[in-house]
Amino acid sequence: MTFEKNPDLYSSVQHWMEVVNARHKLSAQEWEDRLPVLWSFCESLGKDPDTIIKEALDERNSKLDYMRHLRRWANDQAKGPQATHELQNVIRSFFINNGARVLTKPYPDVYSRGGL
């Protein structure tokens, strides 16, 4: 399935941007960096953003399946654990700010400066 990569067409993307901007005032450049991550994630699933959010909110198992897919997808996309984590955070932010609560874990070095 193909879909238009235009944030104006999807209420979930609009809502995500509005909520994050209301709090953190991200720059246009930051959104230009983040939106392609979302489009790429959606493409990997063959679904548009609104469909993904609707399914995640309607059915907990769908949400968990999306999170499993996110881990695999980010591992395939990124080079190194930090880049993988940052990609996942973009998508987690999309889910969380649309009301789909997902578990977040910090970097290993959150435990201690030397890492564990």
Place this chain on the structure above:
Amino acid sequence: MEFLEVVGSRRSIRWFKTWEKVPRDKIQRILEVVRLTTCPGNLQPWRAIVVERDALDEQTRDGLLGADNWQGAHTQAPVWIYWYADPSVTRPESFQERTTELTDLGALPPAYGWSKEMIEAAIQRGEVVQAGGPAINELIHGMPAEVGAAVAYAGTVGACACACLAAVNEGLGTCLHMIAAPSKQDRVKELLGVPEDVLPVWVQLVGYPAEDPEAGGQRPRFPFETTFFERSWGQPFPRDEEVVSQLTKERLLQEPMPKPGRFDELKFLSRMYGYPE
């Protein structure tokens, strides 16, 4: 720090300097405060297990964090104090032992009717206490186990509030979390070696704040007049603005949240620790 400023400066800190260790003497000072906290009948139902995160093996650490749903503040705080309530201290014989001790030491005055005989009669036989003394016969005699558990729990919750103030007084940040999701309480007990019949209360996270210690300002509270009454329910206790002004000078009352820059602070903390915004 003065008492009023300690109370006014306390916040639930949710971002900690995860790399900065808490000196052991500061933890002991918190525990020493709790040891002297008020409680009914001097029952002292609280029990605490101090856990230094970085001294744990990985499996135990992740088990405890997983039980609390990997909450950010929990992962970051270097010290976790697990507070439990021991309901066995509220058994009639324990209550009798504690109140008798207080009578022997002169805390409970004979002038009000306190004596070993009165305590024994009221607690063991449910005899009515004479006017001037507390109706402990009704409270204790034949008390269901659930009431004892509630008393132990309530006493420990109060102790946790004092533990938070004690942490602030030491210049630390602190926050109370559920020990675990209800379905995972048993797992935490297993990891910490806690007896089955002891009640989980809170886990107190302790460390140095990574966020501004004011954490965005004082939290909103219900209006004074709709919270505190005089003479009858719903009749506001008048709030004197001069007292408010004085308490503001004494730092009990501080700037309400959100203070300017709070959301920028949250954005940068999220980025620093690798969380979504």
